[in-house]
Amino acid sequence: MNIDKLYQLTYPQVQEIFLEVMQGIVDRAMLNEMVKAIVDNDVDALLRASGFTPATLGPILDGIENAYQKAAETTVESWPKVIQSPIGPVVFTFDMRNPEVEQNIRTASSLLITRISDEVRENVRATLESGVIRGENPRTVALDIVGRINPSTKQREGGVIGLTERQTKAVDNIRRSLEQGQKKYFEYELRDKRFDKLVKKSIDTGIKLKPEEIEKLVTAYKTKALRYRGEMIARTETAQAFGRAEWDSIQQAIKEGIIKHKFVEKSWQDTSDGRTRTTHRVMGEKYKYSKPIGIDEPFVSPSGARLNFPGDTSLGAPAAEVVACRCRADYNVRWIDQAKEAANG
Secondary structure, three states, rough: OOOHHHHHHHHHHHHHHHHHHHHHHHHHOOOHHHHHHHHHHHHHHHHHOOOOOHHHHHHHHHHHHHHHHHHHHHHHOOOOOOOEEEEEOOOOOOOOOOHHHHHHHHHHHHHHHHHHHHHHHHHHHHHHHHHHHHOHHHHHHHHHHHHHEEOOOOOOOOOOOOOOHHHHHHHHHHHHHHHHHOOHHHHHHOHHHHHHHHHHHHHHHHOOOOOHHHHHHHHHHHHHHHHHHHHHHHHHHHHHHHHHHHHHHHHHHHHHOOOHHHHHEEEEOOOOOOEEEOOHHHHHHHHOOOOEOOOOOOOEEOOOOEEEHHHHHOOOHHHHHHOOOOEEEEEOOOOOHHHHHHHHO
């Protein structure tokens, strides 16, 4: 199986793990404790009562680490079974317990935990603040945070746990648009379009939607937004894990003396479609297959960002260059040239 096919099979699995984790968090919510924390205006207590702690993200990290391992193994499987190296014929096996590999995984995991934790905290705080401004009672605010139980599934849905800050702000804007009968509602791509006729009729007739109808539409948006958020995290983190795995596989072999730097080249393969970033399309042309660079040379974006591989943040590349990136590095190890040099001593 090639690395591209493996990615297409893996990221949906990571997405489902993310959604299961978020569901597990809100299903553990202690509503009475949340209400008390809201009355006390205690964000820390409210966050704890919501069911969220960084430890709950463990299964997501495990899923990403498994993706990393699969990608590393797939990368090495594409190499010659017996490598004619400077130290003699070698059968290379990628070492997941290598200290540098473990450090890379810990660093990536720590960054993801921090990002999601910060977002959850900000969303809880913002929802609390928004609810107070609207004059909502504490229980309603608590339900806005963790969602309401769906009678059919017996699970909570429509909370803000797991959403981005931007999506949470959109929730307030959508609610306001629906309450005021504004056409701005139709600008939100993640709205549930099954209700468009209902909203259009309300706007055209001037008859305001009922509170329960508004809540239903807001919940529908949150549900779709959470799934989209899960997809973006899965795509981004899986792609980064794959990129690191390919990079680390080669670096590990180089440090063990099995591959020489000078026999490894890399190029930037962009997706060349309407969703490809302009900067990545430029790099795809600058570093195309016929214009490779050395393994240790960074790809330099027109923005000035430097990346060892698509999705790499170790050199300081910002989120604008890595989130949901679908590009990949193509590595060319000149096995025959290395074998010839090894044979000639």
